[in-house]
Amino acid sequence: MTPKSVTTAANLIVIFSIIAIVYVLQTIIVPLLFAVIFSIMMFPLCNLLERWKLPRAAASIISLLVLIFIISGAVSLLVNQVIVIGKNGDDLAKNFLTIYDYITKWTESTFGIERGEFTNKVREQGQSALSNAGTYVLAAFSSAGGTLANAVLIPIYIFFMLYYRDFFQDFFIRLNSGTPANKTRSILFELYAVIQSYLLGMLTVMGIVAILNTAGLLVLGIDYAWFFGIFAAVMILIPYIGIAIGSVIPALFALATMDSYWYALGIIIWFQVVQFLEGNFITPNIVGGKVNLNPLFAILSLLLGGMLFGLAGLILAIPIMAVLKIILGLNKNSKPYSFLIGEPSKDHLKKETYLNWFSKHEGKSGDME
Secondary structure, three states: OOOHHHHHHHHHHHHHHHHHHHHHOHHHHHHHHHHHHHHHHHHHHHHHHHHOOOOHHHHHHHHHHHHHHHHHHHHHHHHHHHHHHHHOHHHHHHHHHHHHHHHHHHHHHHHOOOOOHHHHHHHHHHHHHHHOHHHHHHHHHHHHHHHOOOOOHHHHHHHHHHHOHHHHHHHHHHHOOOOOHHHHHHHHHHHHHHHHHHHHHHHHHHHHHHHHHHHHHHHHOOOOHHHHHHHHHHHHHOOOOHHHHHHHHHHHHHHHHOOOOHHHHHHHHHHHHHHHHHHHHHHHHHOOOOOOEOHHHHHHHHHHHHHHHOHHHHHHHHHHHHHHHHHHOOOOOOHHHHHHHEOOOHHHHOHHHHHHHHHHHHOOHHHHO
16 A cells, blocks of 8 residues: 555645646646636627527637627727826826935934935836836736737637537546546536636626726826726735735825825725725625635735746636636545635634634543543
């Protein structure tokens, strides 16, 4: 019988080998993963068109064109806003430097800390960064576009995944020939349902959060409210701290463009209110518990995804982790890992649960010795 330590070591070697292979082949795998996600998102439309008696090829092409139109519109809107904001980079830099000088002078007079070479260097670098803000953000968009892979290949992948979806289903059934076909179809449907539920749910949540963010910024009179509102909404992909991070940029922008720091404080307060609503009411009621990942592992997966694939990894991390949770739950030996990735139940968060267990076993500790 193989020792458990050897089995664990072998599993770890396999995991790290898979990660290494995925990293080496990321230029092929990342576009393929995006194609899988987009094809799942467009499947309901494609299926609806087929029910309207359209041929599958025509339904697949129309669904693909709709997806291209939506993505192109969103990217064009964001890039246009970045260009407009970037044109005001010099003015923003001057305003930030005024704020910076005020803070350093107040620090010197209050705490007696003199402005040294380090703070001057920070001032110079800050001015340079803000003056070229538009260039940096546009470069980020360009690199993101490269990470999302070839703009020609992804649509081709999506088309064939929609067009040959029954063929691929038959492949998985043949691959698991020892398992009943109905069970394999059930597993595939569960994977599809989880990914679609998460993606469509998160898109809905981001839309609601974007409207709430933008409404607050418009009430405060902040310029480019839609851009900052949508940006902060996208940041909710990072659990718990996403909106908080997304509130920093509009708050700094308000400091540089408005005549009072109360605007920046108002932005931070409003975004925290939105984060509270999103975490306690919006996401639980829309996304529900179908993904139910452990927040710790969700954050770790985002960090690992970002480390391996950059922006593309951040987008793919949560759906991949949700699918991995289901796959691990199918095997008896790997079920504990599926349990670990999943969100803890309320019983695991109760202090009384541990105290009851401890009180029951405290008297037995002597016997065990």
